[in-house]
Amino acid sequence: MIDIAHAKQEFEKYLDEYDREDEQICLKIVHTYGVVKYAGEIARKMECSGEDVELAELIGLLHDIGRFEQIRRFHSFEPGTMDHAVFGAELLFGEEKLIRRFVEDDKFDELIDAAIRKHSDFKLEGIHDARTLFHAKLIRDADKLDNCRVKLEASVEAMLGVSEKAAGEGLISPAVWESCLRRESVLSADRHVPVDYWVSYLAQYYDINFPETCEIIEEEDYITRIAGRLTYQEQDTRTKLHILTEDLNRHLEMPAVSVKE
Incomplete structure (x- = not known):
């Protein structure tokens, strides 16, 4: 017990x-x-x-x-x-x-x-x-x-060690973006700048196991809200975050049938 x-x-x-x-x-x-x-x-x-x-x-x-x-x-x-x-x-x-x-x-x-x-x-x-x-x-x-x-x-500083403004600066590293395009989580070693970490926080939601979890994420609109927390300084970064947000939301709408062991 x-x-x-x-x-x-x-x-x-x-x-x-x-x-x-x-x-x-x-x-x-x-x-x-x-x-x-x-x-x-x-x-x-x-x-x-x-x-x-x-x-x-x-x-x-x-x-x-x-x-x-x-x-x-x-x-x-x-x-x-x-x-x-x-x-x-x-x-x-x-x-x-x-x-x-x-x-x-x-x-x-x-x-x-x-x-x-x-x-x-x-x-x-x-x-x-x-x-x-x-x-x-x-x-x-x-x-x-x-x-x-x-x-x-x-606080962004507690998570990343930099200010919220600094976290939105810079370009997404190529290996990080490749993982997103493959709908995979990001390897820790591929993260080099703060915005890489923020993108990896989103990409982890490609690895969800149960529809019940997806439902909660969708109900709370978590993906869009997390992506929107930072202000991204570079247009290329803004474009990629928009693509990632839309794809993740689509991905989470189509989960596999849950099977309880």
């Missing part, structure tokens, strides 16, 4: 080890609870069992636990500083078995480990158990859903 209320209490105790006044820490705390909300919402929309709803919410609660140490050590979200997903999985399931603070039963340890370890992989691969794969897909969708809110509410 999963006691979400207990898990949240333990998560709050864990957060006491970090500086809650730090803007990046605050951003990730709010994000975590947003992912919990969306994970439960998607699971309920798919008419999952109560156990799977609770499991989805628990994975949402713990998916970014590695981020807090990354911020403390490096004050950065950059993947080059730390693989926060792998670090978080090792923190929970390594020698200390931190996971036992959040859930007593070890029945779902392998599933939770895989979902957290792979939630930020460029592509989701290597999971063969159907239920584990379902939850790995679900956390990726829930994570992206709350990232829509983050991109609209959080």
Whole structure:
């Protein structure tokens, strides 16, 4: 049995080890609870069992636990500083078995480990158990859903380290635009200027798993709103953002039929 209320209490105790006044820490705390909300919402929309709803919410609660140490050590979200997903999985399931603070039963340890370890992989691969794969897909969708809110509410400086004005300057790097044309997420290594990062935040929505997630993105008009947050200085950049926005919105209108594992 999963006691979400207990898990949240333990998560709050864990957060006491970090500086809650730090803007990046605050951003990730709010994000975590947003992912919990969306994970439960998607699971309920798919008419999952109560156990799977609770499991989805628990994975949402713990998916970014590695981020807090990354911020403390490096004050950065950059993947080059730390693989926060792998670090978080090792923190929970390594020698200390931190996971036992959040859930007593070890029945779902392998599933939770895989979902957290792979939630930020460029592509989701290597999971063969159907239920584990379902939850790995679900956390990726829930994570992206709350990232829509983050991109609209959080300060650009906290996300990118530059002002909102500076984030809209410059041209999109060719490799980043090629990924968009292929309807693929953008490789971290291909991002060179702030506007590349902003475009990559949009391109990740080509990698959505469930129609239920697409429906929420469409209802909130997230793609158009995220693209419109920055003022792009270059005409070429403005043109490409318009093309990307229209194509993403079309792409999300035609999802595959959802299959609940």
